[in-house]
Amino acid sequence: MENIKDQEKCWNELAGTKEFPTPFSMKKFEKHVTPRMKVLDVGCGYGRTLNELHTNGFNNLTGVDFSVAMIKRGLKLYPYLNLIKNNGENLPFPDNEFDSVILIGVLTSNVTDIEQDLLLKEISRVLKNNGILYLSDFLLNHDQRNLKRYAKYEDKYGIYGVFKLPEGLILRHHSIKHILELTNDYDNLLFEKTIFRTMNGNISNGFYYLGRKK
Numbered sequence: 001m002e003n004i005k006d007q008e009k010c011w012n013e014l015a016g017t018k019e020f021p022t023p024f025s026m027k028k029f030e031k032h033v034t035p036r037m038k039v040l041d042v043g044c045g046y047g048r049t050l051n052e053l054h055t056n057g058f059n060n061l062t063g064v065d066f067s068v069a070m071i072k073r074g075l076k077l078y079p080y081l082n083l084i085k086n087n088g089e090n091l092p093f094p095d096n097e098f099d100s101v102i103l104i105g106v107l108t109s110n111v112t113d114i115e116q117d118l119l120l121k122e123i124s125r126v127l128k129n130n131g132i133l134y135l136s137d138f139l140l141n142h143d144q145r146n147l148k149r150y151a152k153y154e155d156k157y158g159i160y161g162v163f164k165l166p167e168g169l170i171l172r173h174h175s176i177k178h179i180l181e182l183t184n185d186y187d188n189l190l191f192e193k194t195i196f197r198t199m200n201g202n203i204s205n206g207f208y209y210l211g212r213k214k
């Protein structure tokens with residue numbers, strides 16, 4: 001598998017131009033997390049979700065992203081946000097620090113089961129007991145364009161649903177079963193299938209998940 005440095009480089013190259021359209025559901029989030037709670041956005045990109053939270057009165061907000069260019073763009077757009085460069089392997093926070101962690105469109109570019117497990121373990125470490133995980137990402141699609149690329153890259157990467165974009169990014173679309181296994185340490189509060197527009201203007205199956213740390 002291409003290494004994390006290559007993925008980081010790709011995201012840095014995309015940071016000046018890409019808009020992330022995956023909607024954040026404030027309504028679903030606010031059912032479980034209140035504005036005074038401490039929230040961490042992992043793979044925060046240019047900070048659009050944290051800014052939406054800020055606009056809605058949340059004021060204890062932190063974001064991490066391994067792309068320095070994303071962090072720079074975020075700090076330029078929203079200088080009041082606390083955005084930190086970090087790749088999620090060792091989050092620079094103590095255990096049980098946050099009331100909620102947000103992870104939107106990040107699993108998709110950490111494609112192996114091992115990378116995803118480690119990321120979720122590290123998130124669970126910094127999340128308080130009963131803390132809320134808000135997770136949103138892409139699901140497997142069944143149209144010809146996707147079926148073709150899943151088949152093309154399955155032999156190379158050994159995982160069905162992984163493919164490579166012309167920009168160089170390696171991405172993964174997930175089965176629902178995989179997402180539910182990955183979030184085994186959480187009580188499932190919500191799993192909702194939806195359709196997202198992607199950063200390249202295509203449409204894809206996706207989901208919203210909310211879980212409470214056991």
Ligand SMILES: C[S@@+](CC[C@H](N)C(=O)[O-])C[C@H]1O[C@@H](n2cnc3c(N)ncnc32)[C@H](O)[C@@H]1O
Nearest residue numbers: 011020043044045065066067086087088104105
């Ligand atoms: C599709 S973008 C989504 C950004 C943001 N979550 C949003 O929805 O606006 C994925 C982001 O995750 C970051 N990322 C991917 N893997 C990461 C990792 N292991 N650690 C930190 N950031 C990561 C990328 O740099 C990119 O900014």
